[in-house]
Every structure is written in C-alpha cells, then in structure tokens.
Amino acid sequence: MKRLLRFLFIAIVLFWTFLPIYLMLKVSFSPAEEIMSQNPPLLIHSVTLDHWKDVFQSGNLWQPLTKSLTVAFSVMILALLIAAPAAYALSRISYRLAIGIILFIFFARMLPDVQMAMPVSVYFIRLGLLDANLGLILAHLIRVLPIVTWILLSVFKTIPIDIEEQAEIDGAGRFQIIKRIALPLAMPGIIVSAIFAFLFSWDEFIYAMYLCLGNKTLPLMVYYYVNRAGWFGAATFSTIIAIPVLIVTLLLQRYLKADYLAGAVKG
Amino acid sequence: MQNKWIKLKKDSWKFFFLLPLLLYLAIFTLVPVIRSILMSFEGGNNYAWLFSHFRFRESLVNTILITIFALLFEFLFALAIALFISGGGRRRIIQALILIPLGIPTIVVASNMRYLFDTNGFINTILTRLGVVGIPIDWLGGGALTLFSVVISDMWKVTPLMMLILLAGIERIPKELFEAAAIDGVGFWQRLRYIILPLLKPFITMALIIRGIDTFRIFELPLALAGESFPVLSSFAFFEYRNYNNPHTAAAASTVLFVLILIAIFIYLKLVGLPNEETT
C-alpha cells in the first residue's frame, strides 16, 4: 500500500514535470491541421518535419542564434574577468570591511529589472547601443555580475587561507599565489559560474525586450511567435533554446545549490 | 606606523581587484536606480495618476495575489517533494528529473503553458473529453482564472528551487532525532509537526522571502500568457514605456515595485539576519 502511494506520487510529479516539455516537442512535430482544431489530440498521431523546415528556411533563425551565442559568450568571459578578482579580494578581507560590499551585491540581486532596464535603454538610445550586441552584453552583466560574484565568493572562501600565508612566508608574490594556489583550487567553481553566466544570458528576456528592437535574441523570437499565435514557430524556437539548457542542467546537477540559484531563477 | 604602511601597500591589490566590479555596479545599477526614482517625480504627479488609474491598481493587486498564492502552493508542493526525496530510495535520479524545469527559460515555459491554457488548449481538451465541462474554459482572458494559470505556470518553473532550499534544511536535521522518534512510535504527522517544521523554520523563512521577491518581479509569464489584460507591476511599467511612450509613469510604477522589494529585504534581514560569514 505504502509502495503504491510512493509510486503514485512519483508518477504524478513526473507527469507534471514532463507534460509541458512533451507538448512543446509534440507541437513542433505535429501537422498544422491537427493542432488547429477545437480539441487537439494529446497523443502523437502523425509526425511532420514541416515546421522545422520552415524555421530553417524562413531566414529568421541565424541572426538571433548568432546574436544569442555572441552575447552569451561575451557575458560569460567578461563576468569572469570582473567578478573573479573581486570575489577573491572580497574573500581575503575581513568580514567587517567586506559586509558593506556584500550587502550591496545582495541588494543588487533583488532589484527589479524593469527599474534598471528603462533608464539604461534611454541612455543606450543616445549612445547608439540599442540593438547592438555590446549594449545587451553590458545590460546582462547587471544581473550576472552579482550572481557570479556571490557564487565565486563562496568558492574562494573554501580555499584555506593558511596555505596562501605559508606560500607568502616562503616568498611567493601575490600573482604567483593566485596562479599556483587559488586558481587551480577554485577551477571547478569557476567553470560552474561561467556556465551559470552563459545560461543566464542565453535565457534572459527582460533586458533584451528593452534593448533589442530589430536584432532579436532567441527568447525574443519565442515571444514574437507567441504574440502572433504562431504555435509552431514558438514550439520550434522553444525547443532550440531549451535543449542545450536541459542537457547542461542535467550535467550540472551537483552544482544546483539553493544558494547559487536564488535570484538567478525567476518565474 | 611604518608597519601599517607596508601592510596597506601589500594589500593594495585587493582594492584594484575590487574596483572594476564596484565601478560597474555603481554605473549600471546604482545610477539607473537613482535615475528612475528621480524620473518618477518629474513630469507631473505621476504617483497620484498611477493610483487613480484602474490598470495600475489591477497590476498592483495582481502582483500581490500572484505572490501570495504562488508562495502558498509552491511551499506545500515543494515540502511534499522534499520530504519524499529525503525519505530515501532512488532519490538521485528522481531529483535530477524533478530539477529539469529550473533549466527551462521562463519565456519558453510561458509558450508551453499556452498549449495547455489556450481556449482550445490541452486542458480544455481533456476536460471536455472527460465531460467535466460542456463549454471550454477561458483561462487567459484576465481575472481569477488567469491568476490561477499564471500561478500554476510559475509553480511549474520554480517549485524545484523551493524544494532544494527545503531539502538542504531537512538534511541538516540530526538523524538521531528521527531514530528516537521512531523508537517512541511517533507517527509521520507528529514528526512533521513537532520535529521537522520547527527545525526547518529558518529555511522556510528564507525560501519564502527570496521567492517572494522573485515573484514580485514576475514579468514573462503574465506578459506572454495574457498581455495587457492581466497586468502586473513589471509589465505595467513596460507597457507605459514601450506602448505609451511614457518613461515617467513607467519609472513611478517600477519605483512602487522597488519599495515593495525593499520592504521584503528589510523583513528578510530582520528575520534571517545579515549574510554572515558562514553563508557567504
């Protein structure tokens, strides 16, 4: 009896989790006349590649795909270059000095995006950064930097300060300490935060909405189709965005910690 | 004196390491926030206008209602799953599968949920087939049903996050407590009531407030599911700016949201405390 209940519970939770994903895939492979009816069937009756062909032929895919990739990679690299040194320094100063900065970063994670995005887009219009990759990269860093700094701070904290002090006594300079001790020890954490930064930018919607009018990113393409009741375009583009993210999320299971994700995942 | 000077010089690298981040946050976070607060006071009495406007009042009410219901359902559902997973068994695989929604971009979640909640969507198909309803239900036309749809969609995406926080708390509860309880023959509900929930309280507070702040900022789901017929604070601010070309009222609406969030952060610091050395 108890086993049956357990089984039932798992079944319900998994059904709940996979139903929307299943529908996304199903719609992207279903013939138009099947979905365009009063009561579309739930099960797969026939499969067509039409919508996928449409996506590749419509000329709407490559520009957003390259933009999303370029922006996400740049955000990842810049985030590491700015956040890693800061997090390291922050982990090496006394808590009393650091708390002000830590609180500020904590706040920055919680601020409403629409509040920052609007003035930023007004500035960027004047600077000619609207629709430019650089503008979106700078905007994504607003959200990514606090998160990545936060994760890296907890990573660097785990590196015992004694080892570094010993090395210092042995006459090693700061950069040698970083190169020989801190970086290698923190590498797994740095890689994880790089992937976080990439995914955040890849999924990001609000800043893109404010800053991209003509050169859209992939998430904006989904909205373009949703807005136009383009059921099949929305399904295919959704699949294109979601698949890489799904794979990475599954591989990164171990690192999906509650603390990392707060403020990074939102509804 | 000289020692101190040497130490200061030795530590100067910390300053240069921190500088880029601080500069960035000042220019791109602090300045825009202050700018939008200032803008909200320019060009007339925007706040009086906002609070007299029915769409804004709707968006405020919607935002708060979404937060209340989403937190309630997400908490109950997440607690059930967390308890289940901590109960053992093949948890690794199940946990991996349950966490999948966290990876799905929110706009994709919204698009997927439209397949379910559309008037001719799959939920109505199922309900009609089962004979539960004769007329298709209009989920996304605004009002309570849309609130429900948005809450369900939000739940789908973030329940796993809530679950992770609660799971981390449950795993900190000493095993001996459960063993002692088992010897005394204490039932599941009593264990929940007298052991798990009290010990979990700090984690629950943290989960609720952090999620609450996220839910205040909800944007994609109501925007893509129901657009202007179901405004929330964020989407209202967006429409004011983009559709009506009115940056001042947009700034005022987002400042209202900012104040709500400030209150939530204040409560958080009060109840959970400063981020301490351990949690940072």
Place this chain on the structure above:
Amino acid sequence: MSLSDSEWGVLRREIIPPFEKANNCKIETMQIEAGDLPQMLEAMSSAKRMELDLFAQDNMNLAQLVDRGLVEDLSRYKKDIPKEVQKNLIGVGIFENILYFMPYRPNVQIVYYNKDAFEKYNLKPPKNWDELLAAAKIFKEKEKVGRVLLKACGSGPTVTQLYEFIVSAGGDPFSFNDPGCIKTFEFLQKLWPYVSRDSLKAKWNTSNDYIARESVYLMQNWPFGINIINKKYKKKNIATYSGFAGPAREAHVIGGEVLGIPRGSKNIKLALVFIKYLQSKEVQEKFVRELSWPSIRTDIIVPLHFESVKNALKHGIFRKHVSYWADFDRYMNEAFVRIVIKGEPVKETLNFYAKQMDQVKKR
C-alpha cells in the same frame, strides 16, 4: 517592416533575390514592430549611424516620424510613381504638401465567417449592426459560448476597430463624445455579453487562429489570414465578405504600410529603385497571389476572395494623421475597457475622456 513569418518567407524567397540579382546588391531585412520604429530611427540618427536605407511603416504611425524629422522628403520623386497606382492611396504619405512616404501595400479589413456554422443555424452573414447582434445572440443561445469575435485585447487592433465603428455611426472618433461615439459605445456594450471570450486576447494574428480553430465563427481582420487558413491549415469552410454597415454608412479603415527613407541614409538611389520595383506590376501580382495583400495598382486581376477586399476598399477611409495618436490610442482603449468590458456608464465615461483628449490637443 513588421510582418508575420509566412509573409517574410515569401519576401525573402521570391521578391528580394531577383532584385538583388538584377541590381547586383545585397538587401538585409529586419523585422521591427511598428511602434518600435521611431525609437530605433531616433537611436540610429542620434548615433549618426543610419543603418537602414528603407523601411515600411504602418500608415497610422507616420506622424511621429515626420514630427521628429526622421524621414527624407520624397516630393521630387512623386512623378516616378507609376500611373496605375490608385491616386487616393498616395495622399496618406503627404504631410503639409510634402510627400514623405510612398504607397506599396494598402490593407483593409474584411469579415471572415464559418460557412458551416452559419448554414447550421440558417443565418446569413450580417450586413448591419442589428444583424450582427442577432447572429451573436443566436450563437450564444445555441452553443452557450459567444462565437463572434471583437478585438478587445487593446492597442492598435482595438482602436482600429473602434475607429471604423464610430465612423460607420457617423461620428468623429477624436471627439470621444459626439452622437456617433455614443451610439457606438452603446451598441458595443449591448453586444459584449454575446461575443466570444477570446475577444480579450484577439489581435491581428491571434484572431486568425481563433477562426481557424473554430473557436469563433465571425470576425473582422486584414485579408492576409485567409490564405494561411485556406491553404496552410486546409480549412475550406472559412469564407469572407466585405463587412457590415453602421447606422450611418459602411466604412472600413484603410491600413497597411507605406515606404519611407530614413534621413541620413546613404543609399537613397538604390532605395528608390527598390521602391519602384515593389510598386511594379510583377511584384504586386506576387503580393496578391502569394500573400493576399491588396494591391495599390488598378491593373491587377484579383482572385476570387478578393471580391470582398475590393468591396471593402470601396468604403475605405483613412485615419487622420495626428501627432497625439499614442494618447488617442490609450484613451480609446481605456474607454473601451471601462464601458464595454466593465459596463461603466457610457456618457459620463466618454465625457471624461473627451476632456482628457482636449487637454492633450492643447499641449
């Protein structure tokens, strides 16, 4: 320009490549929503980097572009417009005797209806407001759900619909409270209980979806959808006609896009050649055939369902160019929500917005 996916497909496959070949150039296209174009042009011109050479813009969003000085004066090239282009379509691009925009694609809404459903209940497609109300009532009575669709989701679609209704009732939309406006809102308030709930989500594109999925049986929309519904979705039971008349007259808003050249563009010559190409018989024929776009030319033989478009164009009206269109749009929408959806009193609410409109006009 702002197009749907299937429209872009035709443009990119069949219209642009022959031109590129003939003129040895490369044309890059960009999807941009009509409301976003002014902002984008402003951004490019303030950065002194005009990357657009030609744009197509919805004809009700033109005043802003002219007011902000973002478009080139094309008066010199007026003589190059082919003589087969309908004269009344040129006027929409003229502001204070200066031609800023060239015609290439007019549009007019027609009514789509579900033949099977109308036959089932022995109904004829409504020709006036009374018949529209009667049909809506019968559908609601027989099927328990409203099957007539209004565009009630807000912004452009709702305002265009209101504009058309008010002019059909003999009113001036910008007055907000003349007898025509009052008649219109009173009628819509009466009609509202019998329309489909999908109306709340109905815009240009979603409307096509609702009629194709037989969630509604009657709606008004631009003609482009009928091609998709008949061919792509293989729905043969959806037919069209020109539309219904109001108490004063039959009136249909002429929408669509016109072409303009942004100030500061570096390829004006080539852009003009491209405009000519888009206005040519060969291209306009393709637009009609592949996209169901009405044509600017008089010398094009039209397919069958274009009878309805032709009839609708006969009753065509243009929306007045005003620089305060955004405010008008907002107040119209708000009045619609408060009166029609929430059932607030017609006259008081309209008087309130008439006053608001007056203040805006004074500014």
